[in-house]
Amino acid sequence: MFESLRQKLNQFKQTVNNKERALDDAEVGTAANDATPLAEGLEEATSEAYTPPAVHVDEAVEAPPSAEAPTQGVMQGETVRPTRGKSLFEREIKEKDLEEPLWDLEIALLESDVAMSVSEEIVDTVKRELIGTKRKWRQDVGALVERALRDGILKVLDVNGLDFDELIKQAPKPVTIVFTGINGTGKTTTIAKVAYRLKNQGYAVVLAAGDTFRAGALEQIERHADNLGVKLIKHQQGADPAAVIYDAVQYARAKHKDVVLADTAGRIHTNVNLMNQLKKIERVIDADLVVFVDEALAGNDAVERALQFNTAMAIDGSILTKVDADSRGGTAISIAHATNKPILFLGLGQKYDDIVKFNPQWLVNRLFGEAET
Ligand SMILES: Nc1nc2c(ncn2[C@@H]2O[C@H](COP(=O)(O)OP(=O)(O)OP(=O)(O)O)[C@@H](O)[C@H]2O)c(=O)[nH]1
Ligand SMILES: [Mg+2]
CATH class of the missing domain: 3.40.50.300 (P-loop containing nucleotide triphosphate hydrolases)
Incomplete structure (x- = not known):
């Protein structure tokens, strides 16, 4: 029952998650190739000094890249102490990164028999909830995406109650x-x-x-x-x-x-x-x-x-x-x-x-x- 719609909603969750993860990974690459801009970013971001706790690299939420302690060359199990600014731990889900997945979501809903106006409304809710949402470095955003999808669907189902x-x-x-x-x-x-x-x-x-x-x-x-x-x-x-x-x-x-x-x-x-x-x-x-x-x-x-x-x-x-x-x-x-x-x-x-x-x-x-x- 509803397998196809389930799969498509799940796919949207995964796509957004992978995309956000890729953005983090891309930044790791930048950090390794050129430490200077990130170090400058650090200056801006650390007006209030912040020293994150020591992080074990194979923990669920990994440490962000650090100009001083780049992840490249760190062995599994080694402990690194990232010294990046607090704002670099927190990232924001951006509209431009959601554009393509949201478009795919709308098509997936239409393919699953959801009427056009209803698909648009669901996508709008998801978009509103996700854009600007703060997330942690390399956080699995699946749960955030799922909550937005649930809210979008519940909202369109919220009609005159009759028990x-x-x-x-x-x-x-x-x-x-x-x-x-x-x-x-x-x-x-x-x-x-x-x-x-x-x-x-x-x-x-x-x-x-x-x-x-x-x-x-x-x-x-x-x-x-x-x-x-x-x-x-x-x-x-x-x-x-x-x-x-x-x-x-x-x-x-x-x-x-x-x-x-x-x-x-x-x-x-x-x-x-x-x-x-x-x-x-x-x-x-x-x-x-x-x-x-x-x-x-x-x-x-x-x-x-x-x-x-x-x-x-x-x-x-x-x-x-x-x-x-x-x-x-x-x-x-x-x-x-x-x-x-x-x-x-x-x-x-x-x-x-x-x-x-x-x-x-x-x-x-x-x-x-x-x-x-
Ligand atoms: N798989 C499945 N079959 C159902 C379900 N509900 C009804 N059917 C089947 O659909 C067929 C038509 O069911 P009916 O109850 O005769 O439909 P109806 O709307 O009264 O049909 P008319 O009186 O001709 O307009 C029957 O073979 C039912 O067994 C259901 O929820 N699942
Ligand atoms: Mg009948």
């Missing part, structure tokens, strides 16, 4: 949730997964067979309802989906059920009739939550579709499915930012428990190789 579990807990019952999206993205499967999750949390769930359009859709959701042992409200194929969902809500009210999960037929956002049908559902059903479902694999298409669906029936959040098959990972970053609505869950497979509640920290931890689930 699904809190909403279910707090909202008057029955809580009605309508799922929309194009064909085959995983709406019905996701409804079954959410029903399974809610049932395990002790809620009484009702499914509404709102896909009255596709042949076989009724049987599919019926199978899930049977497997999960939850009530399904259905009409005939071809019936008005708004009427089916309305009946499901009425049933849930009468029977004191907690949550209604309403399926809808997959539709292409350019199909005016089917999109109007969604508008009718919105008018008839006062849903607590409208959830847009799309595949992580769809990349920028998913972002476009979310925006289109939002115009027919305002969405409150998204669920990305098939994340298990997506190596790029950018859709998750882009869709929340573009819709300004949170991602609620990620679908990670075809089993009922292959669903994980989304939170931005979880995503960045995955991207930087911490959490495994």
Whole structure:
């Protein structure tokens, strides 16, 4: 999951680190070849006298080059006492040295399905955080770079907070949730997964067979309802989906059920009739939550579709499915930012428990190789 994006972010860390290291090394070369300019620099830098502690050359942070004790000719394990100025221990990450890696980072993000405007915003944050950052001589800057990347990604994921579990807990019952999206993205499967999750949390769930359009859709959701042992409200194929969902809500009210999960037929956002049908559902059903479902694999298409669906029936959040098959990972970053609505869950497979509640920290931890689930 997200391997490609992980690799690319890691590559950026390494590139910046190598580049900064090379700058330090280049200065070592200068020191060895010509001690005078560095010695002059030392004069300027040591208005307050500073004698660094004795440094062992094979320690993690090595001593800077010294005009008096150049590193060339120092044997491993020998102790040298650098006498350079304090400012030479501290270096600053400069814009010109980041230009090329930042450009590569932007391309890498675009290649990983992160939308253009979102990539630019991430790169901007990284740039702002890194440029001018003080670092030590030959310090590994990987951690600094990672923090900047994490901040950049978390910032674009910081959208209207909505905690699904809190909403279910707090909202008057029955809580009605309508799922929309194009064909085959995983709406019905996701409804079954959410029903399974809610049932395990002790809620009484009702499914509404709102896909009255596709042949076989009724049987599919019926199978899930049977497997999960939850009530399904259905009409005939071809019936008005708004009427089916309305009946499901009425049933849930009468029977004191907690949550209604309403399926809808997959539709292409350019199909005016089917999109109007969604508008009718919105008018008839006062849903607590409208959830847009799309595949992580769809990349920028998913972002476009979310925006289109939002115009027919305002969405409150998204669920990305098939994340298990997506190596790029950018859709998750882009869709929340573009819709300004949170991602609620990620679908990670075809089993009922292959669903994980989304939170931005979880995503960045995955991207930087911490959490495994
Ligand atoms: N690998 C993987 N497959 C999934 C996931 N979610 C759904 N699927 C599969 O995607 C296919 C389509 O799923 P459905 O739930 O029927 O999709 P839908 O959006 O309801 O489709 P329509 O009703 O035709 O619009 C099925 O084979 C599911 O098993 C997921 O998170 N990971
Ligand atoms: Mg379906």
